[in-house]
Amino acid sequence: MKKxxxxxxxxxxxxxxxTRHNIGFQILxxxxxxxxxxxxxxRLGDVAQFRLKGRTLICLKPATYMNRSGKAVRYWLEKEKIPLQNLLVVTDDLNLPFGTLRLKTKGSDGGHNGLKDIQEVLGTTTYSRFRFGIGSDYASGGQVDYVLGKWSETERNTMPERLQRSAEAIRSFVLAGTSITMNTFNGT
Known part of the structure; x- marks a missing residue:
């Protein structure tokens, strides 16, 4: 059985x-x-587990705060004996327009403190991450307030469809793998 x-x-x-920074929680x-x-x-977060066509999904919302996400991720990988290639980290991305989806199998933290901590704790940049674009509609020096701010009315109105599409992408990652998922969902 794959986990x-x-x-x-x-x-x-x-x-x-x-808030925009909590899109990972919303998608889960x-x-x-x-x-x-x-x-x-x-331990170290809220967890939900379910099966999907013979695979087990352990969904984790770390309780360690964004900047210390690595501790919770490492604990659950080790506890459940999940290989690194079966890890998917879901996060916000300032560099993508609102609602744009992007799956990558490796890369830099892109200035994201949660990803930075995960990379430091795991000692690698080779793990899959699913980024949800939150846009960058803020004035110089306003990044923190923007990221920790609430969604606009326009964003809230389109959120149900974007969340559903994100859940579809995660199911595709689990069932079809990274290549098919990237070809199907990246940029949508």
Missing amino acids: FLIAGLGNIGAEYAG DQLVGEGTVVFQPD
């Missing part, structure tokens, strides 16, 4: 709910919410 760790990055706490809520399982508090 996959799907780690959606975000920050815990009510003040961060519904969509993915898990389409089934009958729910997230439960567990």
